Amino acid sequence: MFSIVLNIVGTLFHLYVAARLYSLDAVRSRIPRRVWWVGALLVWLVYFAGVRIGDEALDWRWWPGQFALTWLGITFVMSLCLLAADLASGFGFWWRAHTQKIRALGAAAGVLLAAFALFQGMRAPVIVDQEVVMRDLPKALDGTVIVAVSDIHLGAQRRSEWLAARVAQINALQPAAVLMLGDQVEDNPVGRPLPGEPQLAPTLRGLRAPLGVWAVTGNHEFYGDAETTVREFEEGGVRWLRDRQVELAPGLVLAGIEDIGRRMRNEADYTSGLARTIPAPTNTATILMSHIPAAAIIEEASARGVDLMLSGHTHGGQIWPFSYAVQKRFAKFDGAYDVSGMMLYVTRGAGSWGPRMRLWKPGEIIRLTLRAPKISSQSALPNGSVPHGG
Structure with a gap:
């Protein structure tokens, strides 16, 4: 069709x-x-x-x-x-x-x-810097740099050589952790695209991040053989968060939920994965990775005490004037937003889907600097966060 x-x-x-x-x-x-x-x-x-x-x-x-x-x-x-x-x-x-x-x-x-x-x-994706004040972040983690990348869409358009350039770009930022926010592949597992071309796993193993490289699934992973794609990336040292959380560092939790695209299309409940991953409101500094910035996920994440939610999927509209249609579907579709004290960042992604074109903005990789709240005599927001506008 x-x-x-x-x-x-x-x-x-x-x-x-x-x-x-x-x-x-x-x-x-x-x-x-x-x-x-x-x-x-x-x-x-x-x-x-x-x-x-x-x-x-x-x-x-x-x-x-x-x-x-x-x-x-x-x-x-x-x-x-x-x-x-x-x-x-x-x-x-x-x-x-x-x-x-x-x-x-x-x-x-x-x-x-x-x-x-x-x-x-x-062109190569641009680096976008963003500071995030996390209300419960330990002072020892103040200044921690995390790099987030989404929608790289490896496949016919972008292969191991393109990924190797992104690995070098990310390593130059000296991240403590690298977060991959879904749609790592276009459809099917990449494997060895062409004779003589480097395999995916050795390229991924080139990423340097002492706190690890972490990923969540996007809708495109499930258009092909998702489990084979998961194994391919695991061979490259990438660890997947599929409705689970880990302690990234003492006092800092990283959570990730399985892609909700299929449930959204079937009009089924799609917040159950988040409820399993973060079963109760938390007082620990928490980052949530969710490929799709669905309104119900955003609201529930904020209510459960998440400090920072990272999403992709929208491509920022990719080609104007489709951005208006995307915004009707996802009100928060590009950039940083304050959601009742939780910061949401929706990245337009490093790659593209369909035509290898973007009008107007290029692809991006996000460098996030985590900040512990500063205690002062001045009034602050209720949870010590700072506001961000989209």
């Missing part, structure tokens, strides 16, 4: 862009109609084949799948700009003397925006 939708939507975008570009005098005067439309048909056939193959093949088939998603993203961005030009010119019914210029401006804007989105999607 999903591939059928992609075929229909992608075909409409493709035809609209091809028709509008060929309506430009600068194009029509240089390229014969038959040549243009034969070329458009060939590009569409590659797109159609790529949709049929999918985006997860790790052999030679990866490129038509990736082309299809990239072309879908490019034609979407260009369609937005060309449609804006058509609306401005009344689809050629008014301002006829300026229709060609307006349409040419729309085409140029579409090309530039698509190129910028590709650049933002392919």
